[in-house]
Amino acid sequence: MMLIAASWPSKSEAARRLFQQGVLQAYAFNEREAVRQFKAALAADPACAMCGWGVAWQLGPNINMPDRDDLKEARQYVVHAQRHADAATARERGLIDAMAVRYGVAERRRCVPWQQRRQAHRGPDGHRLRRQAARAAA
Numbered sequence: 001m002m003l004i005a006a007s008w009p010s011k012s013e014a015a016r017r018l019f020q021q022g023v024l025q026a027y028a029f030n031e032r033e034a035v036r037q038f039k040a041a042l043a044a045d046p047a048c049a050m051c052g053w054g055v056a057w058q059l060g061p062n063i064n065m066p067d068r069d070d071l072k073e074a075r076q077y078v079v080h081a082q083r084h085a086d087a088a089t090a091r092e093r094g095l096i097d098a099m100a101v102r103y104g105v106a107e108r109r110r111c112v113p114w115q116q117r118r119q120a121h122r123g124p125d126g127h128r129l130r131r132q133a134a135r136a137a138a
Helices: 013-027 031-044 049-059 072-083 090-102 111-120 126-137
Strands: none
Touching: 013 031, 013 049, 031 049, 049 072, 049 090, 072 090
């Protein structure tokens, strides 16, 4: 059963299922379980850029913990996502690029938030992506 309207590319059905579970846990504010699910998805498909993005997303600051000081691990997963982004869609690359800017892995470029906002309007989960773009631009 597909609970999230997403088409994150992965060679592994297990990775897709674990990624979806990670997203659901993230939306339930269960960060630790979300990180565990995203890492399990990455173990199932080590080339899954969005699985690395998911780990970084959940290790970073959020509404409940806006002042996370140590982003070292999150940055490592952003770098992993960047290295494996060749097979990613433009939308996914926009998310990865925005996360790289947000965590200081890449230079802040004016086009990254714009590109992510543009990609955010595509698909049924656009409102979530617009929030990510706004965070990256801040």
